[in-house]
Amino acid sequence: MLLSRYLLPVMKETPADAQIVSHQMMLRAGLVRQTAAGIYAWLPLGLRVLNRIASVVRAEQDRAGAIEMLMPTIQSADLWRQSGRFDAYGPEMLRIKDRGGREMLYGPTNEEMITAIFRDCVKSYRDLPRTLYHIQWKFRDEVRPRFGVMRGREFLMKDAYSFDMDEAGGRASYDAMFTAYLRTFAALGLRAVPVRAPTGPIGGDLSHEFHILADTGESEVFFDSALDDVDLGDPDAPAKLRNLYAMEAEEHEKIADCPVPAERLAKRRGIEVGHIFFFGTKYSQAMGLQVQAKDGSQVTPLMGSYGVGVSRLMGAIIEASHDDAGIIWPESVSPFDIGLINLRVDDPACAAAAHALQAKLEAAGRTVLHDDRDARGxxxxxxxxxxxLPWQIVVGPKGVAAGTVELKRRSSGEKHEASMESVMAKLTA
RNA sequence: CGGGGAGUGGCGCAGCCUGGUAGCGCAUCUGCUUUGGGAGCAGAGGGUCGCAGGUUCGAAUCCUGUCUCCCCGACCA
Structure with missing residues (x-):
């Protein structure tokens, strides 16, 4: 991609409305544009990142055996009346009427809809267990949107829903998602702490929030510092993590005797990027979902739901990975693999070398943003x-004369001169 | 939803108190000089001062209403 033909409105100055670093950098780097409170347009570069985050989430959902589908953003109020949530949900739900005066809403979540669909499609125990997910825009009319996409009103979310015949099956579905979440956040270059969340009437340990530790996080988390030592590559990691203490401040304060010795108790701020819970028959019962069991009886399936804030993750990643100069994308979500800078667009040798490098890298399957603008170094x-972008290649007149370019690693800042061939070899390995 | 602040060109701001027909920096366009870490000089374009009423010979400025956005707190992927 030639930058001279792209749309990348970067800003030198920080917009006054942005308070936290991820929001400031997303605006400055030309990723998003605010169009109303808590509502953003995704500019070309930002969309590429959003799509890549979604791809990572999707890959881990698929690996865990979940099945992708897509449900609409606009839902009928009737559906929500079946669960009783149309009245219970409150002003956070955006309610609208169509031309016929029918009550509709912009979905804040999809439990009702998936339950109704599953109810109408599935009648036999043979079709369970299943976990279905989609990645779709949601709307919650937050009292106070803030922090850019971290707390927007419109946001992209992956939500999955599991259906099982019994408690043991439900727990297995939950565990599979728990593991998938650890893998997802690791693949995004993040370390997420699974925090036990209140489960309400069901009890047990079947609800967790996943928090990315960052000073700008909205919640305060207490956890056993032994969590830091768990190797996520270890197959037993999910079990180990679940046995270690981690609670949000509000819950932590309710506990009389903290099971963690004071010297091991860590307190950090966290950004909640995922929340999973098992809620049994809450919706299946209300919506009349039943399947026939092997013995001919009618059974009400047990359900769980599993959310990941896809657009919020972009903010969380930046909070966790940046320096004074800007964003440092993990390779898995970077909008381009390589940034190619031609320092002298007017120099035929430089231009030829830069275009040749771009062509070779792209032919090798790497994505390249080639800064061919007539601007200064x-x-x-x-x-x-x-x-x-994780890698920068700098093509300048001195190097080209000597047959070299400069390769810079964004994360470490280290750079060195190398032949074009060796740079090609390194970046396409 | 309570408390506070702000709307002036794409971004950051000044002007408002003490009304006289809009200004600065960045960005943009043209030309020349430059060219390895956000260049210099010269010139240019772009704003019904959020919106609606009102006061006045005259309103960005004063008054009233209204909309929007931001911050702090209570609530949430």
Missing amino acids: GEKFATMDLIG
Whole structure:
């Protein structure tokens, strides 16, 4: 991709409305544009990141055996009356009427809809267990949107729903998602702490929130510092993590005797990026979902639901990975693999070398943002650092004369001169 | 929803108190000089000052209403 033909409105100055670093950088790096309180347009570069985050989430859902589908954003109020939530949900739900005066809503979540669909499609125990998910826009009319996409009103969310014949099956479905979540956040370059969440009337340990630790997090988390030592590559990691203490401040304070010795109790701020819970027959019962069991009886399936804030993750990733110059994308979500800077667009040798490198890298399957603008070096370096692509290749007249380019690693800042061939080899390995 | 703040060109701001027909920096466009970490000089374009009423010879400025956005707190992927 040639930057001269792209849309990348970077800003040198920080917009006054943005308070936290991820919001500031998303605006400055030309990823998003606010269109109303808590509602954002995704500019080309931001959309690429959003799609890549969704891809990582999708890959781990698929690996865990969940099945992708897509439900609409607009739902009928009737559906929500079946569960009783149309009246219970409160002003957070955006209610609208169609031309016929029918009550509709912009979905804040999809339990009712998936339960109704499953109810109408599935009649036999043979079709269970199943876990279905979709990645779709949601709307919650937050009292106070803030922190950019971290607490927007419109947001992209992956929500999955499991259906099982019995408690043991439900627990297995839950465990599979728990593991999938650990893998997902690790693949995004994040370390997430699973925090036990209140389960309401069901009890047990079947609800967890996943928090990314960051000073700008909205919640306060207490946890056993032994969590830091758990190797996520270890197959027993999920079990180990679930046995270690971790609670949100509000819950922690209710506990008389904390099971963690004071010297091991860590307190950090966290960004909630995922929440999973098992709620049994709450919706299946209300919506009349029943399947016939092997013995001919009618059974009400047990359900769980599993959310990941896809758009929120973009903010969380930036909070966790940036420096003074800008964003540092993990390779798994970076909008492009490589930023290619031509320092002298007017120099035929430089232009030829830069275009050749771009072509070769793209032919090898790497995505490249080639800064071929007629601008000075300093501006190009600053732009590249701001948008945070993992690798930068700098093509300049001195290097080209000597047959070399400069390769820079964004995360460490280290750079060195190397032949074009060796840079190609390194980046396409 | 309570408390506070702000709306002036794409971004950051000044002007408002003490009304006289809009200004600065960045960005943008043109030309020349430059070219390895956000260049210099010269010139140019772009704003019904959130909106609606009112006061006045005259309103960005004063008055009233209204909309929007931001911050702090209580609530949430």
